[in-house]
Amino acid sequence: MYTLIERFLPAASTYAHDIDGVIALVAIIVGFWGVLAEVILIGLVVAFREKPGVKAQYITGEQKSEMKWIAYPHHLVLLCDVLVIVAAVRVWYNVKQDLPPPDTTVRVIAQQWAWTFVHPGADNKLDTADDIAVNDELRLEVNRTYHYKLESRDVLHSFSIPVFRLKQDAIPGRVITGWFEPTKTGTYDIQCTEMCGIGHGLMPARVVIESADGHAAWIRSHRPDASLAAVK
Amino acid sequence: MATPIHEHHGEGDHGAHAHDDHHHDPGFVQKYLWSTDHKMIAMQYLFTGMFMAIIGGYMAYVFRVHLAYPGVHVPGFGQVNPAEYNSLVTNHGTIMIFWVAMPVLIAALGNYLIPLMIGCDDMVFPRLNRLSYQIFLLSAIVLIAGFFVEGGAFGGAWTSYPPLSAKAQYNNTPLGAPIWLVAVALEFIAFLLGGINFVTTAMNSRAPGMKMFDMPIVIWMIVIASILFMASVGPLFAGAIMLFFDQTVGTGFFDPNKGGDPILWQHLFWFFGHPEVYVVLLPALGVVAEVITTFSRKKLFGYRTVLFTSFATGLLSFFVWAHHQFIAGIDPRMANVFTVTTVLISVPIAEMMFVYIATLYGGSIRLTTPMLWALSFLVAFLIGGVTGIFLGASGADIYFHDTYFVLAHFHYTFVPIAILAVFCAVTYWYPKMFGRMMNETLGKIHFWLTFVPFNGIFIPLFILGLGGQHRRIWSYENFPELSRPEYYSLRHFASISLIIMLVSQLIFIFNFFWSLKAGKVAGKNPWRANTLEWTADSPPPHGNWKELPTCYRGPYEYSVPGRESDYWPQDEKS
Numbered sequence: 001m002y003t004l005i006e007r008f009l010p011a012a013s014t015y016a017h018d019i020d021g022v023i024a025l026v027a028i029i030v031g032f033w034g035v036l037a038e039v040i041l042i043g044l045v046v047a048f049r050e051k052p053g054v055k056a057q058y059i060t061g062e063q064k065s066e067m068k069w070i071a072y073p074h075h076l077v078l079l080c081d082v083l084v085i086v087a088a089v090r091v092w093y094n095v096k097q098d099l100p101p102p103d104t105t106v107r108v109i110a111q112q113w114a115w116t117f118v119h120p121g122a123d124n125k126l127d128t129a130d131d132i133a134v135n136d137e138l139r140l141e142v143n144r145t146y147h148y149k150l151e152s153r154d155v156l157h158s159f160s161i162p163v164f165r166l167k168q169d170a171i172p173g174r175v176i177t178g179w180f181e182p183t184k185t186g187t188y189d190i191q192c193t194e195m196c197g198i199g200h201g202l203m204p205a206r207v208v209i210e211s212a213d214g215h216a217a218w219i220r221s222h223r224p225d226a227s228l229a230a231v232k
Numbered sequence: 233m234a235t236p237i238h239e240h241h242g243e244g245d246h247g248a249h250a251h252d253d254h255h256h257d258p259g260f261v262q263k264y265l266w267s268t269d270h271k272m273i274a275m276q277y278l279f280t281g282m283f284m285a286i287i288g289g290y291m292a293y294v295f296r297v298h299l300a301y302p303g304v305h306v307p308g309f310g311q312v313n314p315a316e317y318n319s320l321v322t323n324h325g326t327i328m329i330f331w332v333a334m335p336v337l338i339a340a341l342g343n344y345l346i347p348l349m350i351g352c353d354d355m356v357f358p359r360l361n362r363l364s365y366q367i368f369l370l371s372a373i374v375l376i377a378g379f380f381v382e383g384g385a386f387g388g389a390w391t392s393y394p395p396l397s398a399k400a401q402y403n404n405t406p407l408g409a410p411i412w413l414v415a416v417a418l419e420f421i422a423f424l425l426g427g428i429n430f431v432t433t434a435m436n437s438r439a440p441g442m443k444m445f446d447m448p449i450v451i452w453m454i455v456i457a458s459i460l461f462m463a464s465v466g467p468l469f470a471g472a473i474m475l476f477f478d479q480t481v482g483t484g485f486f487d488p489n490k491g492g493d494p495i496l497w498q499h500l501f502w503f504f505g506h507p508e509v510y511v512v513l514l515p516a517l518g519v520v521a522e523v524i525t526t527f528s529r530k531k532l533f534g535y536r537t538v539l540f541t542s543f544a545t546g547l548l549s550f551f552v553w554a555h556h557q558f559i560a561g562i563d564p565r566m567a568n569v570f571t572v573t574t575v576l577i578s579v580p581i582a583e584m585m586f587v588y589i590a591t592l593y594g595g596s597i598r599l600t601t602p603m604l605w606a607l608s609f610l611v612a613f614l615i616g617g618v619t620g621i622f623l624g625a626s627g628a629d630i631y632f633h634d635t636y637f638v639l640a641h642f643h644y645t646f647v648p649i650a651i652l653a654v655f656c657a658v659t660y661w662y663p664k665m666f667g668r669m670m671n672e673t674l675g676k677i678h679f680w681l682t683f684v685p686f687n688g689i690f691i692p693l694f695i696l697g698l699g700g701q702h703r704r705i706w707s708y709e710n711f712p713e714l715s716r717p718e719y720y721s722l723r724h725f726a727s728i729s730l731i732i733m734l735v736s737q738l739i740f741i742f743n744f745f746w747s748l749k750a751g752k753v754a755g756k757n758p759w760r761a762n763t764l765e766w767t768a769d770s771p772p773p774h775g776n777w778k779e780l781p782t783c784y785r786g787p788y789e790y791s792v793p794g795r796e797s798d799y800w801p802q803d804e805k806s
């Protein structure tokens with residue numbers, strides 16, 4: 001159960017397992033309730049099919065002794081809800097509210113219909129001459145804490161990296177800061193997950209996660225490029 | 233003067249006018265648009281809603297075939313380009329919610345059932361009622377007109393988020409976007425008028441002896457739903473006017489470059505949009521309550537429990553809207569508040585499910601076609617309900633937001649509401665509406681060929697959602713993680729299931745029209761049910777009863793001990 005989502009996609013960030021954990025917890029709880037309710041529902045239909053000579057019972061459901069059949073599950077549902085809420089809020093706090101200090105900050109700019117990723121270059125500082133801006137490809141170093149500064153030039157977009165379990169809308173006029181720490185090398189999809197016009201389905205990008213050496217080599221291979229850096 | 237529609241389809245004395253295609257009938261306006269009879273207005277809403285459902289279903293067919301077989305020439309449409317794809321998904325959603333679920337569940341059922349079930353001759357504001365339908369019809373025409381203007385129909389999703397929806401330079405539908413908005417606004421006006429009528433009628437025109445807690449649950453549900461609608465639509469209506477100004481005269485209510493805020497629209501939209509889910513859910517639950525009590529010959533388990541959980545759900549539904557916006561850029565602390573309210577709304581809804589299941593206990597269950605629909609509603613809605621918890625839990629929603637998991641979840645709520653419960657209602661009240669029984673064998677074949685493929689569509693889509701497939705994407709070819717062959721197998725399965733489900737609706741259409749003439753004559757009370765509509769003639773004449781009924785008891789007195797018969801109509805003195 002714990003690896004429900006990992007059957008489909010690897011978990012490639014530090015918090016991916018936490019999010020998968022909430023999903024697994026909810027799956028167990030609602031799976032239990034859902035299956036139980038369906039089994040009872042279908043079981044009752046089978047058990048109480050019309051039989052000749054048998055009259056239905058007269059049950060108002062308003063006596064104390066009858067209402068307990070609703071009251072007990074009611075309290076159990078409430079208890080399960082509390083469990084789900086606690087688990088969800090803890091993970092949410094970790095992913096969206098409590099940002100660890102960054103090793104590196106990247107700028108992510110969405111527009112109709114492309115992504116621009118501005119990497120800080122060798123000096124590890126944004127807004128300097130050695131920034132490396134790349135369209136539709138985000139280059140990261142594994143096991144490093146990143147902050148992203150998410151912007152939009154035109155309409156709403158959403159920055160989603162499914163293997164990180166990360167999603168955040170981009171809003172024109174705002175800069176939204178978030179974080180992630182990649183834990184696996186490889187190349188994965190980046191999606192736009194907010195309807196952004198005709199080209200919404202044509203806005204794919206890739207994230208390339210490399211070892212420290214590989215990433216450093218990539219940075220060295222880029223000379224500072226004034227024209228691209230100007231898009232920041 | 234109103235003419236019950238059955239005469240029109242039968243061998244009545246209408247001569248040349250007696251043919252099925254009333255849309256070209258010269259007397260159309262006088263007879264069918266200008267009627268103030270609640271039953272005729274209900275029929276107008278029902279048939280308009282069913283017609284719009286065919287359009288919405290056709291759209292689903294086109295984009296599902298395209299998604300399963302990208303680039304294919306879709307029979308009956310052609311190749312689907314990205315702009316067309318966006319228009320199709322946008323309008324499929326808009327139509328199915330605003331022009332199918334709303335008119336059929338609230339307007340058609342409300343108009344038909346309220347006077348008949350509370351024992352009065354008509355709605356208290358019959359002319360307001362007529363105006364409501366006329367505005368609704370106009371709104372439907374305006375919406376469809378959007379497909380025939382330059383630039384095509386709006387394609388910015390049914391949520392119409394600005395800045396995309398606000399500027400033609402972004403959405404490339406300079407006329408389509410404002411037309412869509414005007415259509416939606418007109419539709420709101422129509423339902424506001426209807427809502428005033430439903431609440432006023434149910435509060436004031438009940439038969440002598442019918443106390444508030446003697447009203448059938450479905451009437452309560454329509455009343456609560458109308459109140460929810462009226463209380464939530466105001467902010468969105470204001471938002472729609474602001475967005476219309478942004479689109480047409482260049483104001484900047486939602487434009488950050490002019491000091492506006494795009495997120496404001498999302499709050500206005502979802503402040504309405506989430507109660508709206510319950511606006512259509514509650515009447516559907518009401519229908520199911522009527523049908524399962526009748527066909528299990530049981531009193532509803534805890535009438536007041538159902539009512540109080542409905543009140544609780546309605547009230548709570550005003551405080552959950554931002555769960556649609558967890559990752560939209562709202563203050564992340566706010567997500568914690570809305571996670572709590574959202575997950576807690578499962579309590580009253582679960583309780584309602586328990587009540588319905590408990591009602592079956594000790595019953596004498598008859599699996600007629602309406603009962604099959606009612607039970608299938610419970611089976612499917614349970615799945616829709618529990619999968620909602622994944623999305624209400626903020627931590628899990630980060631992954632699931634805007635994936636096919638969300639899409640499958642809300643189709644597991646809206647299909648039970650707008651399809652299963654509507655078929656339940658139509659098959660249950662058909663004998664009352666038209667005086668004849670529908671064919672049970674065809675009804676059951678139609679049921680299985682709708683319910684099984686429905687699951688066949690959305691179970692694969694749940695799985696694709698788990699795999700991270702995001703919504704509203706024209707083609708997955710560009711996403712290596714989503715273009716694996718096994719994912720295409722799931723898409724094929726879903727699309728083929730949809731085609732089977734759509735084609736099966738021909739069985740229903742045939743059964744519907746064939747039974748008008750050939751069905752067994754129903755009589756007043758073919759299901760041996762308690763509520764007052766079954767004491768009127770089938771179909772009820774103008775004015776419903778020669779002498780209005782008096783009510784002596786609650787609506788669910790089935791199998792009362794010590795009585796010979798297993799039902800006890802509300803109007804029977806002893």
